[in-house]
Amino acid sequence: MALSDKALSVFAFAAYHQLESGQKVSRVVRHDGAGHSADPRAVEELAAAGLIEATADELVFRPEAEAMLEAAITALRQALAR
Numbered sequence: 001m002a003l004s005d006k007a008l009s010v011f012a013f014a015a016y017h018q019l020e021s022g023q024k025v026s027r028v029v030r031h032d033g034a035g036h037s038a039d040p041r042a043v044e045e046l047a048a049a050g051l052i053e054a055t056a057d058e059l060v061f062r063p064e065a066e067a068m069l070e071a072a073i074t075a076l077r078q079a080l081a082r
Contacts, residue, residue, distance in 0.1 A: 001049065006042035010052075010059060013038075015073050025069065027060045 010028065018025040031037045038059060046052040051065040061069065 003049070004042065004045060006039040007045045007049075010038055010042055010046060011065075011069055011072055014061070014069050015076065018069070018073060024066075025061075026066055027058045029058055030054070030056070 014025045014028050017028065028038070030043070043052070043054050043059065046059070046065070047054050051062055051068070053060045053062065
């Protein structure tokens with residue numbers, strides 16, 4: 001599935017938090033209170049693809065999106081392993 005860079009940034013945000021915390025991430029906030037917000041077009045794209053359920057406050061990953069996030073983290077680890 002091809003996603004725009006804006007949509008991919010939602011996964012990058014989730015991956016950062018999962019790697020930083022060591023906890024599985026299955027949802028992210030839409031607005032972090034520090035001036036960062038999920039792009040509305042990315043939210044629409046991900047929702048239309050059936051990857052998330054968007055609420056006023058959160059983007060909740062559906063199982064396929066959770067699997068994609070895990071695959072992205074695994075790929076990042078493999079790409080940077082030396």
